[in-house]
Amino acid sequence: MSSLVGNRAVVLGGSMAGLLAARVLADGYAEVLVVDRDRLSGVTTARRGVPQGRHVHGLLARGQQILEELFPGFTEGAVAAGVPTGDLGELRWFFNGARLQPARTGLICVSAARPVLESHVRARVAALPNVTFLEEHDIAGLVATPDRGRVTGARVRPHDGEEVTIEADLVVDTTGRGSRTPVWLEEFGYERPAEEKVKINLTYTTRHFRLRDESILNGDLSINPVSTPSHPRGAFFSRIEDGRCVVSLTGVLGDSAPADPEGYMDFVKSLPVPDIYDVIKDAEPLDDPVSFRYPASVRRHYERLTRFPDGLLVMGDAACSFNPVYGQGMTVAALESLTLRTHLRKGTEPRPLDFFRDISAVIDVPWNVSAGGDLSFPEVEGERPLMVRFMNAYMARVQNAMSRDGLATRTFMRVAGLVDPPQALMSPGMILRALLKGGRPRPAASPRWAESRTESSISGDVRISGRS
Template identity: 60%
Template sequence: MDGSAGNRAVVLGGSITGLFAARVLAEHFREVLIVERDRVLGVREPRRGAPHTVHAHGLHARGHLAVEELFPGLTEELRARGIPTGDLGEMRWYFNARRLRPARTGMISVTAPRPVLEGHIRDKVVDLPNVTVLERHDVLGPVASPDRRRVAGVRVRQRDGEADRVLAADLVVDATGRGSRTPAWLEDLGYRRPAEERVKVGLAYTTRHYRTRPEMFDGVQSINPVASPAHPRGAFLGQVGRDVCILSLTGILGDHPPTDPEGFLEFARSLPVPDVYEAVRDAEPLDEPARFGFAASVRRRYERLERFPAGLLPMGDALCSFNPVYGQGMSVAALQAEALRRHLRTGGRPLPGDLLPRFAGTIDVPWQISAGGDLDFPGVEGRRTLKVRLGNAYIARLQRAASKDAEVTDAYMRVAGLMERPESLMRPRMMLRVLRHGLR
């Protein structure tokens, strides 16, 4: 609130990324405006502008730590409201139909329903004295300086109104997600669009909620048969409240989980392990199955552009939209907010030339994990380098070893939770354990 970075910042989008950005910017701008097309204040249910929020979400390990840094005490507040938390390594994980040996890692996973988590964080952000939310406003486009070297604001229109208005800003943050129009805006302003990297997965996930029974989970927080080339159907069955659980079924390359109740249950029965089907076959459903499609993971390489206007900063899914089955999106958004905070606290100006490379650094490892993992599926379109092929072959053996060795599970979860880099799995001690336990 000290105004060291400017008078006003405008954040486009009031979902998780926008809230994280607003939380940080409120420390350094006199005023922060969040522009959102939906009604969001007080909302704890999935909304039209964010249909993916009905499905399973997780805030794991490194992302959890970053969010706790932004909002101290958040985890305990969620626990008090009945939101499950647990050790990432003690969930029931299956890879290639083999259960990983459970490991106490000390890494926390929060499995709150996405609208509940988002609503709780939003309440904290809007309580800040210099943050205002403009609900039901459409973003029409940026307003540039006469020389087009900087974005000086944004033009908006209230949904039930007729007149446009311009919100002047020292910084405009694009947190509008994978549908971001920043590439088109850049072109309109005379700049180049960023290069894009795509991995086409043809994913869909179908979700249903159930009333939880004590015997469904047998003391674990979630049951996760992870899709693999040999078993391309996957699932997440997890507790999300005191007596509510969520089942999200996943299928790729057009093999999509049905939305009729009978087909949904039959898809669950086709999974390579029986745990999920046996848990829900006689359970009380709380809603009808709902589906969400995800065609491709997309990474936009803004950091490689030679020219970029000052005053505009894309974040979150506007930079990189990950395959959601890896549960990385919220964590990467939190890491970018953390990077933004460090930069501003050391006196840095919020310049794209400084921050876009930093944000790219938060994306590199998660992209390596998710895009590389997807390319292990033969039908997925994308470039398979020698590094990707060798890495996937090694990970398959490591997962096999983790079904026998809890120390391997711990190391693997530290990488999946973004606490360690993938190279940590190649340390001599770990490679010996993989060789010992990972051979067929």
């Protein structure tokens, strides 16, 4: 960037969206200050401010590509630090209880625990000479001009001190789904943004393990029986750094895996395939199960507002919080950071409503994927226009076709990774595969496994389907 846009930008929130915003802002502002209520420096474990950090996280392929663009050598550095990687299409995926045919996609899956991945990004951002972290500070509110037409800074409070005001040319809210910007707007005399919600009532229950013999994985990086209407209970198993593995069990519509060791393993036995149970039944547990509840996906439509104060932007989960099973959050934040970079390269301060319209276009595709996928569960409340019903029926056939056809798997994974456009799933070749190979999925589990599932897990399947 040939000239600076402003003197100081303040980023509220130091998670992935905030870090990526700071990286881009560092090219356009003389000083970038990142404020967070947690301690950040040297932290590689889950933080209080990121409770979902204890659970399996997915960095989609497009997210990995953007990290590599913003931080050259990022993936190589993560691998050197012991983070496993693999091809997205060669993981052990299951949809509707059937294993997908593996396929090489050319897309890299970076299998790191969320706090570790975040720490690698944070280290690269912290190395920028004009970026400073203000740790262990609560965010009290915004400061504006007397006419409330421009935000001029933020009020923050150290945990052991008095409130102070930080002046800024630009404030970026990346505080997550608990963002208070809608409240602040109302206090300043503006309308709150309209909200769209899809209530999935998801629970993650996670435990870490160390395998006694990694050969049981046959070289696989990840095992993922994905939750679907026909098989609502799901799980994500990943090899991560330091020779550890993590298993996140997913329950939807109020179902959840117990947080006691015995109940946890009973839930694993209730999964539609035995693969995860076979891997962890003799593994060494490294901690107790811990749960995280995610009631609903929430999209805040800032782009629909007609008035908004200058000097304030909203990004990441503060703008749109996705059902985490789709692994979209970090990648959408990365895409939004590129949108911010495009606005900054115009040489002027980003105009909020223009910025919101542009990130709305970024959000549209992943939101349609996750919201539409959740609406395939009959019990999820929400309107189902004809196009949503059609796409859910078509995607069910695509998923079934993937159990027989590796090319279908490759196409799907490149779209799900936000690398290829959704139109790739509607090409003549894919439509033909869905029609010819999209009948009943090829069974993945033996009848003996299905019969061996505990009575409690079977009754749980009935309960979550709404027919108890």
